[in-house]
Amino acid sequence: VSEARAVYQLNCDKVENATKDFDHFQYVVSDEQNIIWKGRSETAQKLCERARNNRNSGDVSTAARLAVQAWGQHIMNGT
Secondary structure, X not given: OHXXXXXXXHHHXXXXXXXXXXXXXXXXXXHHHHHHHHHHHHHHHHHHHHHHHHHHOOOHHHHHHHHHHHHHHHHOOOO
């Protein structure tokens, strides 16, 4: 359980930090890139919100899975 909790925290922290970084650089990239990034960021943040709700209700395994999905599939786009 503690490993799953750490996976959740690490990945959702990375989502939060990446979103903050984007906010900092959004004025130096194209409008198209802004649209792409905002879509990915919003989806990832919603997944982390769901993950947090799962963690708070005791379902740490689902929280970890959602957090990995938020970072890996939405922020990093599967890379």
